[in-house]
Amino acid sequence: MRGGLKDxxxxxxxxxxxxxxxxxxxxxxxxxxxARIGLLARSEEAxxxxxxxxxxxxxxxxxxxxxxxxADAVFAAAGALESRFGALDVWINDAMVTVFSPVHxxxxxxYRRVTEVTYLGVVHGTLAALRSMRPRGRGIIVQxxxxxxxxxxxxxxxxxxxxxxxxxxxxxxxTELRHDDMDIAVTEVHLPGxxxxxxxxxxxRIGHPPKPSGxxxxxxxxxxxxxHAIRSPERAWWLGGVTAAAIIGNALAPSLAxxxxxxxxxxxxxxxxxxxxxxxxEGNLYQPASRALHRTRGSFGKQAKGSAMRVPGPEARxxxxxxxAAIAAGIGLALGRVSRR
Numbered sequence: 001m002r003g004g005l006k007d008x009x010x011x012x013x014x015x016x017x018x019x020x021x022x023x024x025x026x027x028x029x030x031x032x033x034x035a036r037i038g039l040l041a042r043s044e045e046a047x048x049x050x051x052x053x054x055x056x057x058x059x060x061x062x063x064x065x066x067x068x069x070x071a072d073a074v075f076a077a078a079g080a081l082e083s084r085f086g087a088l089d090v091w092i093n094d095a096m097v098t099v100f101s102p103v104h105x106x107x108x109x110x111y112r113r114v115t116e117v118t119y120l121g122v123v124h125g126t127l128a129a130l131r132s133m134r135p136r137g138r139g140i141i142v143q144x145x146x147x148x149x150x151x152x153x154x155x156x157x158x159x160x161x162x163x164x165x166x167x168x169x170x171x172x173x174x175t176e177l178r179h180d181d182m183d184i185a186v187t188e189v190h191l192p193g194x195x196x197x198x199x200x201x202x203x204x205r206i207g208h209p210p211k212p213s214g215x216x217x218x219x220x221x222x223x224x225x226x227x228h229a230i231r232s233p234e235r236a237w238w239l240g241g242v243t244a245a246a247i248i249g250n251a252l253a254p255s256l257a258x259x260x261x262x263x264x265x266x267x268x269x270x271x272x273x274x275x276x277x278x279x280x281x282e283g284n285l286y287q288p289a290s291r292a293l294h295r296t297r298g299s300f301g302k303q304a305k306g307s308a309m310r311v312p313g314p315e316a317r318x319x320x321x322x323x324x325a326a327i328a329a330g331i332g333l334a335l336g337r338v339s340r341r
Contacts, residue, residue: 001138002185004231005089009034012085014078016068016125017095019046020294021196022144025219026092026226028296031059033227038081040064040074041095042287046294060085068095068121069113078128087136090230091129093122093166094144097285098159098198100269101205110203111158113285118162123169130184138183140233142226143170145190147243151250151257153213153265155206174235185233188313190247191222192240195304197295203283208270214242216304219296225310236313244311 005011013030017023019041030037031054039047039054044065051061062084066073082088096118099110126141133139148156149163170186177184193212196219204210217240225239238244250257279289288294297304 001140004233011089012036013090014038015092016040019043022219022222023094024296025223029223031057034058036060036085038062038064042067045291069116071124074124075128088132090140092142093125095121099203100155100210103157105205114158119165122166133184140185143188145188147246150247153261187229187233188236189225189229190238192242195298195300197293197298201279201284201289201293203285209275209277211271213269216300217308218304218306221308234312238311240308
């Protein structure tokens with residue numbers, strides 16, 4: 001399926017992190033395509049709400065409450081989905097948790113938990129997908145990534161580390177699938193800041209309610225990009241100019257990015273005023289947030305953009321290499337002139 005799936009009607013997809021935010025937007029987008037979708041997240045009540053919306057929009061949904069950190073539960077959910085709807089065509093790994101905190105104030109258990117959900121949850125989902133796809137030799141795995149998979153920022157070290165790990169894991173997997181001549185595509189969709197409820201319920205130790213860094217986009221723009229990636233599963237897709245700028249800028253001048261982010265990205269992730277959000281102190285790290293907070297969109301609708309450009313990662317990397325070569329050539333030419341003088 002490296003050529004993608006153009007028609008999703010009747011296709012079987014598993015979606016993790018389906019109860020809110022980008023995951024919920026993906027579920028509703030797939031419903032309009034007539035897909036059959038396994039909805040996987042921790043909150044059964046929130047998933048039931050999503051399932052009703054999916055069924056009302058022309059899709060078919062199966063509610064599969066589980067924690068992606070529990071590998072056996074993920075495998076069982078995959079088996080239940082296939083028993084009801086048939087062979088799995090697409091697996092979308094979207095589940096995540098995060099903690100907003102300086103590194104020196106982070107707790108070891110917080111790093112462990114973010115890693116178990118945001119990174120190992122992707123590993124568990126991918127393993128479950130491969131159990132279904134490898135015997136048939138075809139399928140599509142979508143890893144929902146981030147610009148922060150390539151450029152770490154302050155206050156989100158656990159999340160950035162987990163997203164970096166997903167890129168390395170997916171690189172290794174692709175080489176094995178190529179070696180085994182499997183028609184299984186692994187595509188990453190790297191997102192910018194998105195207007196999701198995670199900023200209303202995430203654990204934060206920064207004295208202010210958190211907010212996305214940089215330009216903000218609506219979850220529906222991310223959902224459109226994920227569906228586009230299923231139809232055209234390039235190695236990677238970058239959503240929004242800010243994502244491309246972050247990845248390319250870090251590749252060309254990481255030290256300059258360090259200085260810029262150190263000066264701007266701490267306060268840039270803080271809303272005004274003290275943190276008085278009505279959530280448990282632990283946020284949603286270990287338990288799902290309340291049903292009322294499980295929405296598609298977050299609190300930044302006034303700033304959020306409804307659409308974003310999509311850049312194929314391979315083409316962007318070629319452009320980066322050309323720019324870097326041009327800069328190097330320019331520097332070399334200038335030095336040559338100086339030496340001749």
